[in-house]
Amino acid sequence: MKDFISLNHGSGGKASQDLIKNIFIKSFGDIDSVLSDSAILNIQNEKIAFTTDSFVIDPIFFPGGDIGKLAICGTVNDLAVSGAVPKYIAASFILEEGLPINDLKIIVESMAQQAKIANIKIVAGDTKVVHKGKCDKIFINTTGIGIFYQDLSYISIGDQVEVGDKIIINGFLGDHSISVLGARNELEFKVDVKSDCACLNDLIQNVLKKKMRVRFMRDVTRGGLATVLNELSDILNLGIELNENEIPVKDSVNGLCEILGFDPLYLANEGKVLLVVHPDDANEVVEILRNNLLGKECKIIGEIVSDHPKMVVGKTKIGGKRIINMLQGEQLPRIC
Amino acid sequence: MKDFISLNHGSGGKASQDLIKNIFIKSFGDIDSVLSDSAILNIQNEKIAFTTDSFVIDPIFFPGGDIGKLAICGTVNDLAVSGAVPKYIAASFILEEGLPINDLKIIVESMAQQAKIANIKIVAGDTKVVHKGKCDKIFINTTGIGIFYQDLSYISIGDQVEVGDKIIINGFLGDHSISVLGARNELEFKVDVKSDCACLNDLIQNVLKKKMRVRFMRDVTRGGLATVLNELSDILNLGIELNENEIPVKDSVNGLCEILGFDPLYLANEGKVLLVVHPDDANEVVEILRNNLLGKECKIIGEIVSDHPKMVVGKTKIGGKRIINMLQGEQLPRIC
Numbered sequence: 145m146k147d148f149i150s151l152n153h154g155s156g157g158k159a160s161q162d163l164i165k166n167i168f169i170k171s172f173g174d175i176d177s178v179l180s181d182s183a184i185l186n187i188q189n190e191k192i193a194f195t196t197d198s199f200v201i202d203p204i205f206f207p208g209g210d211i212g213k214l215a216i217c218g219t220v221n222d223l224a225v226s227g228a229v230p231k232y233i234a235a236s237f238i239l240e241e242g243l244p245i246n247d248l249k250i251i252v253e254s255m256a257q258q259a260k261i262a263n264i265k266i267v268a269g270d271t272k273v274v275h276k277g278k279c280d281k282i283f284i285n286t287t288g289i290g291i292f293y294q295d296l297s298y299i300s301i302g303d304q305v306e307v308g309d310k311i312i313i314n315g316f317l318g319d320h321s322i323s324v325l326g327a328r329n330e331l332e333f334k335v336d337v338k339s340d341c342a343c344l345n346d347l348i349q350n351v352l353k354k355k356m357r358v359r360f361m362r363d364v365t366r367g368g369l370a371t372v373l374n375e376l377s378d379i380l381n382l383g384i385e386l387n388e389n390e391i392p393v394k395d396s397v398n399g400l401c402e403i404l405g406f407d408p409l410y411l412a413n414e415g416k417v418l419l420v421v422h423p424d425d426a427n428e429v430v431e432i433l434r435n436n437l438l439g440k441e442c443k444i445i446g447e448i449v450s451d452h453p454k455m456v457v458g459k460t461k462i463g464g465k466r467i468i469n470m471l472q473g474e475q476l477p478r479i480c
Numbered sequence: 481m482k483d484f485i486s487l488n489h490g491s492g493g494k495a496s497q498d499l500i501k502n503i504f505i506k507s508f509g510d511i512d513s514v515l516s517d518s519a520i521l522n523i524q525n526e527k528i529a530f531t532t533d534s535f536v537i538d539p540i541f542f543p544g545g546d547i548g549k550l551a552i553c554g555t556v557n558d559l560a561v562s563g564a565v566p567k568y569i570a571a572s573f574i575l576e577e578g579l580p581i582n583d584l585k586i587i588v589e590s591m592a593q594q595a596k597i598a599n600i601k602i603v604a605g606d607t608k609v610v611h612k613g614k615c616d617k618i619f620i621n622t623t624g625i626g627i628f629y630q631d632l633s634y635i636s637i638g639d640q641v642e643v644g645d646k647i648i649i650n651g652f653l654g655d656h657s658i659s660v661l662g663a664r665n666e667l668e669f670k671v672d673v674k675s676d677c678a679c680l681n682d683l684i685q686n687v688l689k690k691k692m693r694v695r696f697m698r699d700v701t702r703g704g705l706a707t708v709l710n711e712l713s714d715i716l717n718l719g720i721e722l723n724e725n726e727i728p729v730k731d732s733v734n735g736l737c738e739i740l741g742f743d744p745l746y747l748a749n750e751g752k753v754l755l756v757v758h759p760d761d762a763n764e765v766v767e768i769l770r771n772n773l774l775g776k777e778c779k780i781i782g783e784i785v786s787d788h789p790k791m792v793v794g795k796t797k798i799g800g801k802r803i804i805n806m807l808q809g810e811q812l813p814r815i816c
Contacts, residue, residue, distance in 0.1 A: 150810075156702025156748075157807025181558035181699065182529035182626065184633045193518035196570035196623055200608045200615075222517035234532035234623050238574075268623075272536045274814060279536075280614040287532055287570050287604075287623035290518065297520045363517065366492025412492075471493030474486075478610060 149243040154273025163271065167249055171256040172235075172266045183267035185232055185289070191297060193228035193290040195219060200283050202478040204251065206327035208319075208339030209414070211284055212251035214480060216258035217343045217414055218365070219286040224345040225361040225417055227299040227352065228290030233259065234268035236285040241276045251282065262343040264288070296352065302360040302420070305380055309359055309448045310426035312419045314347065314433050315441035316340065317369060318397045318411035321476055331404075337396055340415035347436045348417060356429050357422035364418050366480055367471045368410040372418055373446075373456045374470040386446035386458040386468065409458075410471050412479040420448065485579040490609025499607065503585055507592040508602045519603035521568055521625070527633060529564035529626040531555060536619050538814040540587065542663035544655075544674030545750070547620055548587035550816060552594035553679045553750055554701070555622040560681040561697040561753055563635040563688065564626030569595065570604035572621040577612040587618065598679040600624070632688065638696040638756070641716055645695055645784045646762035648755045650683065650769050651777035652676065653705060654733045654747035657812055667740075673732055676751035683772045684753060692765050693758035700754050702816055703807045704746040708754055709792045710806040722782040722794040722804065745794075746807050748815040756784065 152159035197218050204211040216233065223230040235255065239248065259266055298304050319340045326335030344363065351358060362372045369391070377384045393401075393408045401408050415438060421429050426444055433439030456468040488495035533554050540547040552569065559566040571591065575584065595602055634640050655676045662671030680699065687694060698708045705727070713720045729737075729744045737744050751774060757765050762780055769775030792804040 151813045152810045154702075154813065155807055155810040157707055157809070159809075160703075161806075182531040182562040182564065182636060184562065184628075184636070185528050185530055186526055187523050187528055188526065190522055190524065192521050192523055194521055194568060194570060194604050194625065195518040196572045196604050196621065197606045198572040198574050198608050198619075198621060200574055200610050202614075226518040226520065228518065232530060234530060236532045236534040236621050236623070238534050238536055238619055268530050268532050270533045272534050272814075272816075274536050274616065277613070278538075278616040278814075279619070280610065283534075283574055283615070283619065285532065285534060285572050285621035285623070287572070287621070289530065289625075292520075300518060300520070366490075367496075371493050470497075471491055473493070473495075474488045474491040477487045477490065478608075478614075480608075 147245055149239045149241055149245060149273055151241055151273050154271060160271065167252055168269060171252045185267065187291065189291050189293060191292040191295065193223050193226040195222040196285065196287040197222065198283060198285045199480060200478055201324065201480055202280060203327050204281055206339055207323045209341035210251055210254050211282060212254040213258050214341055214414060215284040215286045216255050216262065217341050218480065219288040220262045220264060220343045220345050221363040223288050223290035224348045225363050226290065227296030228292050229349065230262060230264045230288055230290045230345050232265055232267045232289040234287045235266050236270040238279050238283040239271065239273045240279045240281050241273060243281055258343060262345055299358060299361050302376060302379055305359040305420050305448055307382060307448050307450045308423050309420045310423050310444050311446040312421060312426065312429055312442060312444050313392065314417050314439040316392045316394050317413060317416065318393055318408040320414045321411035321479055322397050322400055324479055325476065335400065340413055342415035342438055344415060344417050344438060347433065347438045350436060351429055351432050354432060356425045358419055359422065360420035362418050364413045364416040366412050368412060369418065370409040370468050371471045377456055378454050381453050383449040383452040384446060384456045385449045386456065388458045388460050390443050390445045392441045392443050406475060409468060410475050414480065483581055485575045485577055485581060485609055487577055487609050490607060496607065503588055504605060507588045521603065523627065525627050525629060527628040527631065529559050529562040531558040532621065532623040533558065534619060534621045535816060536814055537660065537816055538616060539663050540617055542675055543659045545677035546587055546590050547618060548590040549594050550677055550750060551620040551622045552591050552598065553677050554816065555624040556598045556600060556679045556681050557699040559624050559626035560684045561699050562626065563632030564628050565685065566598060566600045566624055566626045566681050568601055568603045568625040570623045571602055572606040574615050574619040575607065575609045576615045576617050577609055579617055594679060598681055635694060635697050638712060638715055641695040641756050641784055643718060643784050643786045644759050645756045646759050646780050647782040648757060648762065648765055648778060648780050649728065650753050650775040652728045652730050653749055653752065654729055654744040656750045657747035657815055658733050658736055660815055661812065671736065676749055678751035678774055680751060680753050680774060683769065683774045686772060687765055687768050690768060692761045694755055695758065696756035698754050700749045700752040702748050704748060706745040706804045707807045713792055714790050717789050719785040719788040720782060720792045721785045722792065724794045724796050726779045726781045728777045728779050742811060745804060746811050750816065
């Protein structure tokens with residue numbers, strides 16, 4: 145095999161087959177749909193979750209991850225926050241002519257590793273190649289299926305959320321955005337922050353298995369915590385109050401945000417989940433989360449209130465209050 | 481809303497929401513996963529088909545279709561040839577900054593129309609925006625779920641194919657490739673050929689409902705008929721004999737192929753299915769196909785033989801024989 149992706153690799157013919165055999169099957173194992181067009185899956189339970197995401201992050205390698213790891217974690221997390229157990233992923237690649245095949249190998253192997261960690265199977269795939277300059281190295285789409293073993297489908301709708309419910313986050317905000325910014329060499333100084341990119345399905349299942357009264361979950365990605373909370377308060381027609389002192393942000397990230405004029409509440413994350421839970425269960429949820437490496441720094445950061453419906457209000461560190469709006473413009477493009 | 485896609489539309493914030501409301505929901509209706517990350521689906525039957533495809537066709541509008549129509553038909557057909565009934569699609573968009581929003585509207589509306597024709601539901605979505613020059617106008621991924629109402633999962637594997645089985649194609653080959661070439665203005669003459677892009681699920685279901693002994697099906701896309709047949713003979717470890725006189729190709733397409741040095745057997749199609757059926761059912765299958773507009777020009781074009789295993793042999797028009805190999809290079813890039 146030559147060392148760079150060529151248009152032949154996208155022909156559907158011999159070169160495509162070689163690429164599938166030498167790269168994808170080597171890392172993913174036998175993909176069910178390699179020889180046919182569809183994977184055939186046995187679904188034991190009636191309710192499934194179904195989600196899709198395309199990943200266009202720049203750069204494709206960054207501290208703490210790469211576009212492949214991100215593509216698996218992103219879709220696994222979307223399924224997990226719905227209350228389903230992630231099971232199957234279809235992965236589709238758009239490759240730029242000239243991409244080093246070794247880069248593709250590393251990315252595909254990274255996907256395989258994350259799939260193993262998350263205990264999901266990559267069952268279907270597709271590859272397209274476009275001329276040099278017609279995409280940026282590699283874009284990956286992952287579409288996932290999760291299975292509901294308990295009927296928790298209300299969790300993604302949020303219709304069981306009540307006034308007084310506590311809002312919990314599993315750790316530090318903003319690491320992903322800052323690490324990607326650093327990797328882009330757009331900063332004038334070296335940043336020692338790694339992306340939080342991780343599959344959260346185990347962490348979340350630990351909470352659900354213990355029958356904690358989780359009323360809503362969402363992974364906090366593009367648009368940051370502020371955007372998720374604004375969407376939630378809007379759906380609920382209730383208010384949200386945040387204790388900004390409690391929001392976990394690393395000093396290094398906070399410092400950079402001050403210099404750069406960013407607000408960590410709007411920064412993207414790839415390993416953070418926001419949980420809304422019954423107030424009586426909040427402390428136990430925190431305990432469960434802290435037992436997992438990905439939840440060590442979790443905090444109760446606010447609650448659902450009846451005041452100021454459809455509005456997110458932050459109590460600032462010096463005792464004042466501010467309205468936290470939805471993200472208006474684009475803070476950082478191509479962060480995922 | 482401004483008239484061109486900007487990076488803000490990919491922020492996950494306010495502008496993203498506006499785009500979803502004003503474009504996607506307007507055409508697709510309420511997407512189940514708009515407010516949550518996953519669509520929640522009720523699956524009555526245990527076996528499902530799952531398939532993914534990214535579409536990067538250039539140009540995005542061509543005679544007989546556009547990238548949106550193609551994205552729906554391509555995934556519907558992948559599901560349909562597995563024997564499943566296509567049901568749900570997740571659609572993910574990568575948009576180039578500067579794409580006219582009106583183009584996006586037309587494409588999304590075209591997807592909605594095809595979804596209606598194919599009786600499938602678009603249930604989940606995602607949108608990313610990249611800087612100008614980092615993709616080519618618009619790429620679309622569609623990932624689909626189909627349901628098996630009969631246990632026909634052997635059809636995509638082909639393990640019931642036997643020597644003597646007949647090979648049937650539902651109509652003219654090569655129209656898609658030629659129409660796209662024409663639309664690219666790469667030819668020095670005007671071409672009056674429309675793409676065959678169409679959803680084949682109804683056509684296929686008509687055959688399956690009548691309990692015809694269909695042993696294998698495949699949609700004939702990238703790599704053309706030659707590639708599908710080579711893959712099939714390879715899996716089966718049997719030979720395939722083609723009557724080239726019977727292969728339906730329009731005179732205009734044949735003429736162009738001769739001038740341009742193309743072989744219609746390697747040209748991509750987007751509305752063609754190859755069926756391998758029990759010899760006693762072949763004539764009835766032809767009759768059923770001819771009752772549908774998309775099968776009017778169907779033909780029995782060959783059969784499975786025990787001679788020359790793993791080899792596709794064409795009987796040429798003048799009585800000779802030739803070996804039809806798999807597509808080696810790339811005949812026409814970005815055809816789908």
